[in-house]
Amino acid sequence: MEQPRRLKQDSSTSASGSVDTMTAACANELLNAAVTFHKLHLKVNGLGSHAAHTALNDLYDALPGHADNLVEGYQGACEMLLDIPDNAPKKVSTVEEGIGYIRALIGMVTMLQSKMPYSEIVNELDTVKSTLNSAKYKLTFLK
Secondary structure (H helix, E strand, O other), rough: OOOOOOOOOHHHHHHHHHHHHHHHHHHHHHHHHHHHHHHHHHHOOOOHHHHHHHHHHHHHHHHHHHHHHEEEEEEHHHHHOOOOOHHHHHHHHHHHHHHHHHHHHHHHHHHHHHHHOOOHHHHHHHHHHHHHHHHHHHOOOOO
């Protein structure tokens, strides 16, 4: 029986190395974004805060699952383990900054999709963007 490949030590040595690194970084950012949006959810106030509070709750609940699905799917497709970075979460202070962060996350996911050789992972990333777009809609228009 063939043994699965272990943690890839230097992803820059393979043709798909940049995709490995980008996928790991994307997963890390999605996990960190959950923390960022949870903290923002706890401090929204004023007009429209209930809608923002609810939208942010839905978002931070969904992001860890998306990160998990991304990593597990990619690791299964590649038969190797990614080295997930450990960076601090971004700080946002307002819903408007949160919307800007959502836009940046969508850009990051779209860039990863453009490099991704596995259609099933591209589809998974579409689901991430759908969640982000839904939150952006709710934070922008439901006040």
